[in-house]
Amino acid sequence: MGTTQLESVPEPKYWHLKTVIGEALDTDFSVGEILPNERELAARFGVARATLRQALEQLELEGRLQRRRGVGTTVAPPRMGVDVSTTQAQWPGAGEDTWESVDCTAAAPPAAVARLLDVDTEAAEPVHTLRRLRVTNGQAVAAEQLYVPAGSVPDLTAIDAPSGAARARAVLRELRRLTLEGQDRAVELGSARADDAKELDRLPGAPVLVVTTRYFSGGRTAAVCVATYRADTCRLTFGGAGDLQIAS
């Protein structure tokens, strides 16, 4: 009995580190406080920097930390709940939204989106491509692309501006005049494309929650929306569960 039972299944170092640091965050640090830099933390725990980084990456993935190049690692505030409810079907842009930086072009949609829309890829029906940014509490939390086949908004006059923010608003206005017959939604994990990452102030490849919505009107898919939410800072809520919160 001189030695106690050895761990038969040794826990990886980074996993243990994550636990230790996670507990320290709760007790020794407050939100926004800056941690020692990675080289010092690694030395303090007696591990290689790469191992320490593995632990920090996990904590960042869980929304506990925020790391910024050239600045440092800070304690993140609790994730903010952003409402994406489907309980009451509504066109995008309706209600008390906090969308900003509206823009509009006539670019052709990616093949995957064209498949969702009922557009004929051969006929090349024009598709309005809107780009919006969702800003909550002063932070950009989502980049959205809304694809609207020209056929869905026939009454749109060319006078409304050929492109840009004014055009985008005109498309949204026309869309809201239609009768929304239903909508569909899916959520999955993805990694940020370069352009979205830039607008969300993240590095390319950062984990994001991709929310894809189909809007039905007139017996067809009238619009498709692909919204990319920062996975580190956002908790998507449905049904007004704004205060719902589970610490991981």
Next chain:
Amino acid sequence: MGTTQLESVPEPKYWHLKTVIGEALDTDFSVGEILPNERELAARFGVARATLRQALEQLELEGRLQRRRGVGTTVAPPRMGVDVSTTQAQWPGAGEDTWESVDCTAAAPPAAVARLLDVDTEAAEPVHTLRRLRVTNGQAVAAEQLYVPAGSVPDLTAIDAPSGAARARAVLRELRRLTLEGQDRAVELGSARADDAKELDRLPGAPVLVVTTRYFSGGRTAAVCVATYRADTCRLTFGGAGDLQIAS
């Protein structure tokens, strides 16, 4: 004009690798096919194994690859859509569910869950803790924990078995007898706890989508459910969007 414009913002190697391999998956490989091992791939692309692994990790995160220790890296099938719709409020276990491996204990809930339930942490009201596994297409896609305060199911007789699967079914049966007044839902990114990871056939820390649901009845929170979905293989769908699919 002897030299073309140098890349002013050189793309990281792993990012470029991810693109190259991702395209190769579309053209040169079919679902289920096994890739060359990491050491060979790294050599073939002329990078260190760690760099190659960074690219593979991203592709796995996006659900394009599946890696298993001791086996190899295979091309993953498209993510399966699992329905978690909130359009019609219903108690867990109702409808055509595919939940399995039901179990039930009387363990005290984590503090975060107790906060959501209206239980008095001091009085220590007993809480039924159910554990279930959601199996779709023969694969475990989610591990769920359902917390039901004893006060929510007062008519539960002790005769129904003190614990285990039979007890779990009894709790669910009693729950369904109540009038469900509403429900709440939130989705966020997390990393798999050790026990969940084991049941989902993943390593601890694997990315998961955590779905937290509150069930309201009798003017209080009658139950709280925390479901952990494999983020690599699942796409959460709302409103019957089973066929909704966007390639990333």
Next chain:
DNA sequence: CAGTGGTCTAGACCACGAA
């Protein structure tokens, strides 16, 4: 047992932000 992916090390250099 051999071969796979998972963990870990001890360095190096780069890109970015702030002073």
Next chain:
DNA sequence: TCGTGGTCTAGACCACTGC
């Protein structure tokens, strides 16, 4: 300019799977 996190290397050993 300096300090930060981000990328990258070339190794090593370990844990798991299947033969």
